[in-house]
Amino acid sequence: MKLITGNHLSEGHVIWWTGDGWSRHVEHAVDVGDKGEHIAQTEATACRVNNPYIIDAQPSPNGPVPNHIKERIRATGPTVRPDLILQPADQSAGSYVI
Amino acid sequence: MYRYDKYDQAIVDARVEEFRDQVARRIAGEMNDDQFKPLRLKNGLYLQLHAYMLRIAIPYGTIDSRQLRVLAHIARKYDRGYGHFTTRQNMQFNWIKLEDAPDILAELAKVEMHAIQTSGESIRNISADQFAGAAADEICDPRPWAELIRQFTTFHPEFSYLPRKFKIGLTASDNDRAAIKLHDVGLQIVRAADGEMGFRVFVGGGMGRSPFVASLVREFLPAGSICSYLEAILRVWNRHGRRDNIHKQRIKILVHDLGATEFARQVEEEWRTLQRNDDDIGLAEYDRIAAYFEPPLFERGLSDELDLSDPRFAAWVERNVDAHKQPGYAIATISLKPIGGIPGDVSADQIDLLADLAEDFSFDELRPTHAQNVVLPHVRKADLYTIWQKLDAAGLATANLDLISETIACPGLDYCSLANTRSIPLAQKISERFADPARQLDIGELKLKISGCINACGHHHAGHIGVLGVDRKGTENFQLLLGGSGAEDASLGKIVGPGFSEDGVVDAIERAVEKYRAIRTPGERFLDTYRRVGVEPFKEAIYV
Numbered sequence: 001m002k003l004i005t006g007n008h009l010s011e012g013h014v015i016w017w018t019g020d021g022w023s024r025h026v027e028h029a030v031d032v033g034d035k036g037e038h039i040a041q042t043e044a045t046a047c048r049v050n051n052p053y054i055i056d057a058q059p060s061p062n063g064p065v066p067n068h069i070k071e072r073i074r075a076t077g078p079t080v081r082p083d084l085i086l087q088p089a090d091q092s093a094g095s096y097v098i
Numbered sequence: 099m100y101r102y103d104k105y106d107q108a109i110v111d112a113r114v115e116e117f118r119d120q121v122a123r124r125i126a127g128e129m130n131d132d133q134f135k136p137l138r139l140k141n142g143l144y145l146q147l148h149a150y151m152l153r154i155a156i157p158y159g160t161i162d163s164r165q166l167r168v169l170a171h172i173a174r175k176y177d178r179g180y181g182h183f184t185t186r187q188n189m190q191f192n193w194i195k196l197e198d199a200p201d202i203l204a205e206l207a208k209v210e211m212h213a214i215q216t217s218g219e220s221i222r223n224i225s226a227d228q229f230a231g232a233a234a235d236e237i238c239d240p241r242p243w244a245e246l247i248r249q250f251t252t253f254h255p256e257f258s259y260l261p262r263k264f265k266i267g268l269t270a271s272d273n274d275r276a277a278i279k280l281h282d283v284g285l286q287i288v289r290a291a292d293g294e295m296g297f298r299v300f301v302g303g304g305m306g307r308s309p310f311v312a313s314l315v316r317e318f319l320p321a322g323s324i325c326s327y328l329e330a331i332l333r334v335w336n337r338h339g340r341r342d343n344i345h346k347q348r349i350k351i352l353v354h355d356l357g358a359t360e361f362a363r364q365v366e367e368e369w370r371t372l373q374r375n376d377d378d379i380g381l382a383e384y385d386r387i388a389a390y391f392e393p394p395l396f397e398r399g400l401s402d403e404l405d406l407s408d409p410r411f412a413a414w415v416e417r418n419v420d421a422h423k424q425p426g427y428a429i430a431t432i433s434l435k436p437i438g439g440i441p442g443d444v445s446a447d448q449i450d451l452l453a454d455l456a457e458d459f460s461f462d463e464l465r466p467t468h469a470q471n472v473v474l475p476h477v478r479k480a481d482l483y484t485i486w487q488k489l490d491a492a493g494l495a496t497a498n499l500d501l502i503s504e505t506i507a508c509p510g511l512d513y514c515s516l517a518n519t520r521s522i523p524l525a526q527k528i529s530e531r532f533a534d535p536a537r538q539l540d541i542g543e544l545k546l547k548i549s550g551c552i553n554a555c556g557h558h559h560a561g562h563i564g565v566l567g568v569d570r571k572g573t574e575n576f577q578l579l580l581g582g583s584g585a586e587d588a589s590l591g592k593i594v595g596p597g598f599s600e601d602g603v604v605d606a607i608e609r610a611v612e613k614y615r616a617i618r619t620p621g622e623r624f625l626d627t628y629r630r631v632g633v634e635p636f637k638e639a640i641y642v
Contacts, residue, residue, distance in 0.1 A: 010125050011195045012149035047127035050145060068572045070511055073520075074147050078512035080440055080522045084178055084193075 001031035003064055004040050005071065006052035014074045014086075015049060022049060025089040026075040027063025062088070099160050099463060100245050100390045102210045109253065110207045113214065117141045118200035125197060140220070142213025143199050146515050150194040152202060153216040158226035158244035158268070159187035159465045165209045166453035166464060173446040176202055181449065183434060183442040185506060185555055186265070187225050187466045188216055192513055214252060219260045221251040227269040227276045228467040231391065232429050232475040234421040238295065240270040240287050242388040243324065249387075250325045250379060257332060261339030262347035264332070265304070277468060277584035279303045279312045280560055282349045283331060288318065295321040301331060301361065302353030303588075305554035310350040311588045313358035315365060323369075326378045330369035334361065393424075394461040394476055400426020404479055411486050413535065414497040419482065428482060430460075430474040431467070432489060433496040433504055437533045438526050441507045442470030451492050459485055468557075468584075469506055471499070501538040502546055502611065503529035506557055510550030510567065511574075517550035519567025519574040520600075524548055527604050532611075541611055544624045547582070560584035562625040563607060564591040576603040580610065580636055581628045594637055606640045613639035 003026070004017035015022040016029035017039060023029070032039055032054070040052035055071050057064040066072050077085035102110070117137070124134045138144075142153040154169070169189055173181050176198045177191040184190055194202065206212055215223045224244045231239040247266060251257055257264075267281035278284025284300035297319045303312030319327050331349075338356070340346035353361045372378075402425060406412035420429040432452070435441050444452070455474060456464040459481045465473040477485060489495040498504040505528055508514065510521030525548055532538055547561030551568075558564030564579035575597040582591030598606050611624070613636055618627045628636065 007145055007149075010197045012145065012193075014148060044131065047124075047130065051131055069574065070147070070517075073511055077148060078522075079520060080512050080526070 001057050001059055001064060002033060002036050003029045003055050003057050003066065004032055004036050004043075004052050005029070005055055005074065006040075006043075006049035009047060009050050012050070016075075017043070017052070024086060025063075026066065027089055029057070029064050031059075031064075099162060099241075100157075100387065106210070106249075107207070110210075110212050110214075113141070113212065114200060114203045114207050117203060121196060121200050136218065138196075138199075139218040140214070141199070141203065142216035143194070143196070144217060144515075146192065146513055147511075148513065149192060150196055150199065151190055151192050151513070152194045152199060152213060153184065153188050153190040154206060154211060154213050155216050155223040156187050156189060156211075156466055157248050158224050158230070158241050159228050159467065160230075160241060161456075161464050161466065162462045163453035163457035163464075165211055166449055166456065168205055168209045168211070170446040170449035170453070172202055172205065173449065180443055180445045182440075182509065183444065183466045183470045183472065185442075185468050185470060185508065185557055186223060187228075187468055188223055189466070192509075215248075219262055221254075221257050221260070221264045221266065224248055225265070225267045225276055225281070225468055227271060227274075228431075228465040228473045229275060229420065229429055229475065230270070230465075231393065232422050232427075233271055233273075234423045235273050236270040236423075237289055238270050238287060239391050239393075240268040240285075242384060242391045243285070243287065243321070244268050245387050245390075246379065246384055247324065247328065250328070256329070256336070260332070261335065261341045262344075262349075264335075264349065266328075272586060274584075274586040274588070275467075277557075277560060277588070279586075279588035280305055280309075280557075280584055281312065283328065284312050285324070287321070290318055297321060297324060299327065301365075302350040302358070304348055304350045305557060305559045306348070307345055307552045308348075308351060308354075309554070309559040309590045310354060311590060312350075313353055313361075315358060315362035322381045322384070323373075323378055326372040327365070327369055330365045330372055333368050334364045396424045396427060396476070397478070398426075400478060400480065402426055402479060404482065408483070410490075410495075410497070411483055414486055414495055415482065417497040417499045417501065422476065424476075426479055428477050428479050430477050430482065430485060431499050432472045432474065432494050433498055434471050434494070435498060435504045435525075435529065436493055436496045437498075437503055437529045439493075439529070440522050441505055441525050448492055448494060451488065451494070455485055455488065469504070471504075497535065498538060500543045500545060502532045502541055502544045503538055504546075505529060506545075506547040506561070508549050508551075508556035510548075510556075514550065514555075516553055517567065518552075518569035519550045519576065521548045521550040521556055521565075521567060524565065524567075524576065524600055524603065527600070528607060531604055531608060541615065542623055544611070545583075546607070557584060558582070559590045560588070561591055562623070562628070563610065565603060565607075566593075568597060570597070574600060576600065578603060578606055578610070578640065580633060581625065583625060592633065594633060594640055596641075609639045609642065610636050
């Protein structure tokens, strides 16, 4: 599956395209199929997101899991500061970074 | 230390207000990312993995207590309670909001700080020997020259759109603590036989994708000509620099392609043109700046005796304290590499403690180092035990300077958008594997440096042992390098062979270290043994 991610324009935190807006939680992200480029360009042009791009992910019972470690780290936070990571919207989701 | 005059303050204040307007326009949607990115980078504001990151300049690594307290305040108010000392004597905050950036810069400007020259294709924050003004082995304090060059290069229109970033390092000692030969320009202050002060000029060093040790292009440059000579170097680079290829833009590529002799010839030719135009700032301006760097009023007649009856204190003195030029004083380096800790990270409370120690015990000065530590440059030996006790209580008294656990590590994939792999967890595992102080001491000086990508912010090329993180189809992989040095005997490490997993590279490092212990001769450091026997014995041990 394909996800769109970027950073919040004014606050800078990681955000994910949900189909009708942006969420901080990757488990809210939706598969954009082949529409990713169009959505990313539209949202960037409207200055609703910083530097959006498309990534590959796999579905899971707890929502999409990005394929690349970089995106999994982006989805949660630095692995070396567990006190600072983003708590999943679904508290039972668990950690999947490494 | 230097104090802003009305011109310095005016240009920094104006820059803050200019950026405030730019940020407002970006948030209002009047600028897209492509338009805004070069503007924020000129103010040290990066976009990293999790947030904006603000890199704040600490020119030539000199900072005082009021500035440190503002950094602690920024950590608490605008970040998440901590900051990070970088490998270029700067400090960066990892969790900045764009909307807060102008206010942060305004707070910094009130204490004569800024984020200019910390990003973009500019002359970057100038780095210098962290022992400047204190070292027993220096011929003068190099910081007035660094400040002169900082002022000369800041907002200089000819240096505003360079082919790529440009780094300058200074020292005034034969013992190179500033890694000058791994800078675009490295300057060593020297004296001629008749006493005249001047510079040995090295050009074309650097790490990154294509590492080079700098070439000596001038054995002696009269000190008063430094600005025009630098301008000549930059003009030659501006003329020929490969703006068409991002991997070939740095001056090191030009020096390599032209050859150091031809590069030097062109610089001399350009320099003569500048001299005809009487384009030098001159010694009068140097004298004005140097007045700010007069030595502190040291007490005289102090004893050099130390009570070393506390063995933990004695171990810290042995590793972390260096000779000062003034009798009765010492230079104390505070390791920011506790066992299992994050190299270079400091909490807001720890920053406040550093401010207190600088103010109370070191003539109000602290010096960040390129090795992500900090230095109290002017400490009475009689105060060392009190300082050590305060550091110990704050978890900052690790006695591991230049030992294997005192690792340089870039932020890596935990924070950096350019990284391929994480660096910090590896540094933590290595320091835990070698945590035993007796074992570390037995191994002796061993500089271990880790970068999470080819950009080499962790200086892996210059490590006695270096580690480079690479991406193997989405999996972290680590290559091992041996034989690098950033000191006066500068050299570049060589990749030993195929890479390892994170745990695998820790084991490989341990095997290399044990091989060294088995074959070293008395007095040899790891690097010395490597240079004597070559890579093969280590390779055999590493790939058993």
